[in-house]
Amino acid sequence: MPFGHERKSLESLFAGIGSGNSSRPNEELPWRRALLTNALPLIMSLLCVGLATSGLLLIVDRFLPLNLVPVVYLIPVVIAATWWGTWPAFAAAIAGAAAADFFFTTPFYSFRMDDPQQIVDLLLFLFVALVSSDLASRLRQETETLRRREREIQCLYEFSRRLAACFTVSDLICAIQNYLSGTLGRHTTFFFATLDRSFQPEPFEAVPEMVGQSAASMMRKIGLRADIITDEPTKSVWLLRAVSSDDATHGVIAVNIGSDSRAVVDTRTRHVEAVLAEASLTLQRLDIGRAMEEAALRLKDQLLRDAFHGNLAHELRSPVAAIRGSASVLETMPAIRNESRIHSLVEAITDEAERLDGFIRNLLNATRVSASDVRPHIECADPRDVINAAIRRRSRQLAAHRVEVSFADDLPMINVDSALAEEACGQILENAAKYSPSGSTISIGTRTEQGHVVVSITDRGVGITPDEQQQLGLRSFRSHRHQATIPGSGLGFWIASTFVKANDGTIDILSRGQGQGTTISIALPAARIEDDESAGLANE
Amino acid sequence: MSKSTNLVLLIDDEPKIRRFLRAGFELHGGFTVQEAESAADGVRAATFNAPDLIILDLALPDRRGSEVLELIRSWSNVPIIVLSVESNEEEKVRLLELGADDYVVKPFGIAELIARSHAALRRYFKSADENPVVIAGPLSIDLVNRTVLLNNGQIKLTRKQYRLLHVLATHVGLVVTHDKLLEEVWSGNVRKNIQYLRILVRDLRQIIEVDPNHPRLIVTESGVGYRLQSRFEDVSAD
Numbered sequence: 001m002p003f004g005h006e007r008k009s010l011e012s013l014f015a016g017i018g019s020g021n022s023s024r025p026n027e028e029l030p031w032r033r034a035l036l037t038n039a040l041p042l043i044m045s046l047l048c049v050g051l052a053t054s055g056l057l058l059i060v061d062r063f064l065p066l067n068l069v070p071v072v073y074l075i076p077v078v079i080a081a082t083w084w085g086t087w088p089a090f091a092a093a094i095a096g097a098a099a100a101d102f103f104f105t106t107p108f109y110s111f112r113m114d115d116p117q118q119i120v121d122l123l124l125f126l127f128v129a130l131v132s133s134d135l136a137s138r139l140r141q142e143t144e145t146l147r148r149r150e151r152e153i154q155c156l157y158e159f160s161r162r163l164a165a166c167f168t169v170s171d172l173i174c175a176i177q178n179y180l181s182g183t184l185g186r187h188t189t190f191f192f193a194t195l196d197r198s199f200q201p202e203p204f205e206a207v208p209e210m211v212g213q214s215a216a217s218m219m220r221k222i223g224l225r226a227d228i229i230t231d232e233p234t235k236s237v238w239l240l241r242a243v244s245s246d247d248a249t250h251g252v253i254a255v256n257i258g259s260d261s262r263a264v265v266d267t268r269t270r271h272v273e274a275v276l277a278e279a280s281l282t283l284q285r286l287d288i289g290r291a292m293e294e295a296a297l298r299l300k301d302q303l304l305r306d307a308f309h310g311n312l313a314h315e316l317r318s319p320v321a322a323i324r325g326s327a328s329v330l331e332t333m334p335a336i337r338n339e340s341r342i343h344s345l346v347e348a349i350t351d352e353a354e355r356l357d358g359f360i361r362n363l364l365n366a367t368r369v370s371a372s373d374v375r376p377h378i379e380c381a382d383p384r385d386v387i388n389a390a391i392r393r394r395s396r397q398l399a400a401h402r403v404e405v406s407f408a409d410d411l412p413m414i415n416v417d418s419a420l421a422e423e424a425c426g427q428i429l430e431n432a433a434k435y436s437p438s439g440s441t442i443s444i445g446t447r448t449e450q451g452h453v454v455v456s457i458t459d460r461g462v463g464i465t466p467d468e469q470q471q472l473g474l475r476s477f478r479s480h481r482h483q484a485t486i487p488g489s490g491l492g493f494w495i496a497s498t499f500v501k502a503n504d505g506t507i508d509i510l511s512r513g514q515g516q517g518t519t520i521s522i523a524l525p526a527a528r529i530e531d532d533e534s535a536g537l538a539n540e
Numbered sequence: 541m542s543k544s545t546n547l548v549l550l551i552d553d554e555p556k557i558r559r560f561l562r563a564g565f566e567l568h569g570g571f572t573v574q575e576a577e578s579a580a581d582g583v584r585a586a587t588f589n590a591p592d593l594i595i596l597d598l599a600l601p602d603r604r605g606s607e608v609l610e611l612i613r614s615w616s617n618v619p620i621i622v623l624s625v626e627s628n629e630e631e632k633v634r635l636l637e638l639g640a641d642d643y644v645v646k647p648f649g650i651a652e653l654i655a656r657s658h659a660a661l662r663r664y665f666k667s668a669d670e671n672p673v674v675i676a677g678p679l680s681i682d683l684v685n686r687t688v689l690l691n692n693g694q695i696k697l698t699r700k701q702y703r704l705l706h707v708l709a710t711h712v713g714l715v716v717t718h719d720k721l722l723e724e725v726w727s728g729n730v731r732k733n734i735q736y737l738r739i740l741v742r743d744l745r746q747i748i749e750v751d752p753n754h755p756r757l758i759v760t761e762s763g764v765g766y767r768l769q770s771r772f773e774d775v776s777a778d
Contacts, residue, residue, distance in 0.1 A: 317647070321646040321648070324649065325647065328564070328649035328650040328651060329564040332568070333567065350649070354647065377630060379763075380734045381762070382738050382741070382742060382760070384755075385762065389762055405754075418763050422762055
């Protein structure tokens, strides 16, 4: 089983990038390429010799003395040397000597030579032709090397420019891809394996299984940095190199170097390694940059949270406590209690102070949730207590609604953090009141279902569209329908669902749509019943 | 109360909070108020002025409230009510175990604090009162004769139910932690299982509450314990 899984993930890990042509016609290429590179220049240089011969046949004796003929045959030799290299030039020299011997030495139209002077001339011609052909072809090689170097330097320059602009690992991979295809040319195929799969180049050619396995094992083991594998069916050599920084392997790059001679493979290997050495420096820079960025973010987050938890919450809540307390003193004064208008003002102060405190409490809960600081203290609780406390705590928000509660008779105890469960139910109740018309009924029901106690809270309000339902679990989500009309922070449902999950519970939304009301069902784990034992003990 | 006026010591660094507490206690009669704005001041005042009741804020600038509580408790039995911040049940339990008589959660109304104060004072002066009958709404519990009357009719309770009610009644109006109830009712020889307590409370509510689904006499303090309400209006004021 593990093997099959590995194969599958390996395939998805690997994505290939081909540079240049597809390598499928590889099988028919060698002889055709040999023909193009070797035979054609030979034929061309022989053709040049032929042309020179026919030209000479026309003009010799009339304009040209016979002893200058070998000099004319130097022309095709030099042409062949500069255009096609040493071997075509050699061929042109031999062919030229033979043609001069055949056509222009006595006896004519025969390879026999009687005149010693002509034999010396011809040997001299051969010597000069061979030397000059070698010189000319060397010059040609030099020019070509220079040209290639220039192109390489250009690519390298482009590469380093792109490296400087890299901000992510996938940028870096793109840069390596561009550079290798620019310098290694069309014989190169390469693949990149990453663990995070953030980089997904278009799929190309299937990677030989051996290469895939080796790459996967390099991803897993730290310290294994390079490997060379020869793929038997195609005889091509694959170079594998880990792209890694000090602490992590980001991926493995596999380059198909081709099936050329040992020297070419060596050159390309050195080349690829130089590129990767350069790239790994960039990778380290990226690592450092990212680490610094993350550290800064964490610090900022932590500071903000600490500020809120330690100080800000206290600073905000203290004045609210003073307002609420002072209003409560006023409320009890006989002079105010008897004056209904002033009394209602004091009540308003109390209400608003409590509302404000509710907001602050919500924010505190939200910071707890985002700091993953919710550590439930699970113990056995009576679901009636949890629900009653939630209703009592939100009594002001629920004042305009009719709240109907029905508890099942045989309701078991639940295993929860009662404070979290109460807050979750309270949030849902508050939402039910907010999003349903005043005077409507909010019903709370309970039932036992598969080891859970399900608390369902049903309102006759605006309902939830399927679209909104998807986003409801997100922090700070508020539907566009209500943003202008109903105040809120969008934190309520998010806090409720997090708190329910912290209690190993689930939360479900059921709404038949807009204007059809909403039912939220909170399932909390029931306590294992040890009824015999505990009932016996309790009733003793 | 046993005295005509009780001296209440407010230890809180927020002048606005102290101001309304002072007004509240003075308005309700029977209290003279003394203020302390730091832990050091508070401990000094508690030592020299022998207050009858201490209201202690937990967030003091110079010392943690819990330390102040521990310090005062090391030599005095005076009732202490703690002003706590919410969402930390474990902290509340710890404070009660350290010897706080009760707590109120900020923000609170003065009526709630006064009710708790009276309950704490009543318990403190109970032995002087020599009144063995505790009244809680329609319930009257005779602690000496071990009889319980509900709306003037006697009701029959099991031994454990009575034990539970007895412990709550001796702290009437005050919260009693789960651990204390478990210890008192099961005499500590049963492994502490809160589920037993929940079931016992549920059964007791079936007998004494008008609507056991919406209890008004035995109130749950979630994560902390239970409280026997001495007056019904306390529920609505909560």
